[in-house]
Amino acid sequence: MMWRPVWGIIEREMVRMIRQRGRLVSAAARPLIWLIVIGSGFNAMLGNLGPQGYHHFLVPGLLGMVMLFGAMLVSLTVVYDKEFGVMRLLIVAPLPHYWIVVAKVISGAVVAVVQAGAFTLLMAICGYVGSEVSLVLLVLGLVATALACASLGIVIAVWSSTLDNFAVVMNFVIFPVFFLSGALYPVQKLPDFLKLVAAMNPFTYGVDVLKHALLGSAAPLLGTDFGVGLDLTVLLGFTVLATVVACWRFSHESAAGLLQFLRS
Amino acid sequence: MTGHNASLFNAATAKLAIRTAGLCKDYGTLRAVDTLDLEVPEGQFFGLLGPNGSGKTTTIHMLTTLARPTSGQATVAGHDVRREGVAVRREIGLVFQDSALDRTLTVAENLRFAGLLRNLPTAVIRQRSDELLDLFRLRDRRDKPVATLSGGMRRALDMARGVLHRPRLLFLDEPTLGLDVPSRRGIWRFIERLRREEGITVFLTTHYLEEAEACDQVAFLAKGKIIGRGAPKALVQSLGTYMLEIESEQLETVIASLSRRLGPCLHDGEKASFRIQEEHFDFMDLQAELGNRVQSVRWRRPNLNDVFLWVNDPTLSASVVA
Numbered sequence: 001m002m003w004r005p006v007w008g009i010i011e012r013e014m015v016r017m018i019r020q021r022g023r024l025v026s027a028a029a030r031p032l033i034w035l036i037v038i039g040s041g042f043n044a045m046l047g048n049l050g051p052q053g054y055h056h057f058l059v060p061g062l063l064g065m066v067m068l069f070g071a072m073l074v075s076l077t078v079v080y081d082k083e084f085g086v087m088r089l090l091i092v093a094p095l096p097h098y099w100i101v102v103a104k105v106i107s108g109a110v111v112a113v114v115q116a117g118a119f120t121l122l123m124a125i126c127g128y129v130g131s132e133v134s135l136v137l138l139v140l141g142l143v144a145t146a147l148a149c150a151s152l153g154i155v156i157a158v159w160s161s162t163l164d165n166f167a168v169v170m171n172f173v174i175f176p177v178f179f180l181s182g183a184l185y186p187v188q189k190l191p192d193f194l195k196l197v198a199a200m201n202p203f204t205y206g207v208d209v210l211k212h213a214l215l216g217s218a219a220p221l222l223g224t225d226f227g228v229g230l231d232l233t234v235l236l237g238f239t240v241l242a243t244v245v246a247c248w249r250f251s252h253e254s255a256a257g258l259l260q261f262l263r264s
Numbered sequence: 265m266t267g268h269n270a271s272l273f274n275a276a277t278a279k280l281a282i283r284t285a286g287l288c289k290d291y292g293t294l295r296a297v298d299t300l301d302l303e304v305p306e307g308q309f310f311g312l313l314g315p316n317g318s319g320k321t322t323t324i325h326m327l328t329t330l331a332r333p334t335s336g337q338a339t340v341a342g343h344d345v346r347r348e349g350v351a352v353r354r355e356i357g358l359v360f361q362d363s364a365l366d367r368t369l370t371v372a373e374n375l376r377f378a379g380l381l382r383n384l385p386t387a388v389i390r391q392r393s394d395e396l397l398d399l400f401r402l403r404d405r406r407d408k409p410v411a412t413l414s415g416g417m418r419r420a421l422d423m424a425r426g427v428l429h430r431p432r433l434l435f436l437d438e439p440t441l442g443l444d445v446p447s448r449r450g451i452w453r454f455i456e457r458l459r460r461e462e463g464i465t466v467f468l469t470t471h472y473l474e475e476a477e478a479c480d481q482v483a484f485l486a487k488g489k490i491i492g493r494g495a496p497k498a499l500v501q502s503l504g505t506y507m508l509e510i511e512s513e514q515l516e517t518v519i520a521s522l523s524r525r526l527g528p529c530l531h532d533g534e535k536a537s538f539r540i541q542e543e544h545f546d547f548m549d550l551q552a553e554l555g556n557r558v559q560s561v562r563w564r565r566p567n568l569n570d571v572f573l574w575v576n577d578p579t580l581s582a583s584v585v586a
Contacts, residue, residue, distance in 0.1 A: 004384070004385075005380060005381045005382075005383060006375050007380060008376075008379075008380025008382075009383050011377075011380070012366065012369065012373075012377050015368075015369065015373060016369075019368055022366070044482050054546050084364075084366075084367070085360065085362060085363065085364035086364055086365075086366050088330065088360055088364050089364050089378060089380065089381065089425075091330060092328055092329070092330060092353055092356075092358050093353065093381035093382065094350050094351075094353040094354035094382065094383070095350065096350055097383075203283045
């Protein structure tokens, strides 16, 4: 029954994604720079890793990065909407307020999956995605990771009242989340303390499931860290938990908090 | 409240579009709206008038479920604003004080977005958007980004968006704020037409009091309290037939001599205004009597602004017949 309003919110994010060219370009350029600079640097340092170089190992992490940034930018619109008044239109719509949060999480995930899908194609063309790819697992992994990133972004967004505020928090979240995952190095090789932190980071499991999908068992040296079942369970569990927390906060605080903000 | 009482309250509000009883809203220690009692029958054009910061917007926010009342009751279209927020929001349209359009979207996309949020089928959205854009002469801007529109055009689009879903009840929060005269006229013509053709209830707030003279009923709000209410025409008539404005450097003595005959006056600085109740008042006689003690003497018909000023003055409000 709520599909039309939810579709309306998703459609708006898609239109905005396509219209903001700079956003699309930077979404593609950022991981490419990482691939070329960090990928080549590490590859040279690590020496011979077998048939697949470090580049192959890095691709799942970069897919995760694409989704982390893509989803974060959509959750940024929650704050943007508060600042520019569009949120008032959403909260006077005849639907319970938690649907707004759910719709924003889905929009973030859709935008992230679209961008990551495009990046996967680009990587395949460049030859960094081999024949060992499992398409079903790749789609599952992309969707689950995108949902986890989007819900993480929304949790931060419902607690931020201004764009500046959100930008600061984003910097403190995105980079630790990215570095303290298996995106750049296998979790198993980390010191115990960092291994613990990485194990608590839901993004780790997103990168891991993408490694399962893209690398298969072809890279024993720089391989996966967990089982696919655990990866997907953690990602979906985190998504549900974060979305519920965000819905609770938004339903209770949005109207009152937003209006107080507008009065100030 | 028990179930029985609740049903009685609802039965009494069946013919009322809006009813509030003892409605209050506090922001910290500030009481923004103070024990508000309102009754707006279906189909009425109601105006809530008052200066900036008097609590008009807070009242609209409570009635449209954007703000939770601190205490008291309010029903809108028969639904409790606290317990049945979604049902209230289904019946109403709201045009905000400042534009709430998405600047990155086009005119048509903004309407489509609002229509989808209202659960309208896309075919209906397209058809009504075209009608409304024709009406507001925005047809040629259909596919232009909102960022390229002028202030008046944006307001018109806000208005179109507020009525896209054909609400039974339309809330307008300062709809003409910052607009030029032609845009204002266009907006008032549209409201008039909506009322005539669809019979919708309109709840208006404004601090341009002269614009509220088309209302069926107005209430004056000052510091969160209603200080006077009635039909604009009756309120203006009850004030008097003329307002007499006098400027003088010896204002105190002039007031002293005139107030015996004309009653109390409203004065600020160098100007005093008196109410004249008689239909055939002899102003020539008065002018001769005042002689050169005054700089200027003017008389004119009273308007809603005068009513507000008189009821808002604690020393005078008792002398104005409500």
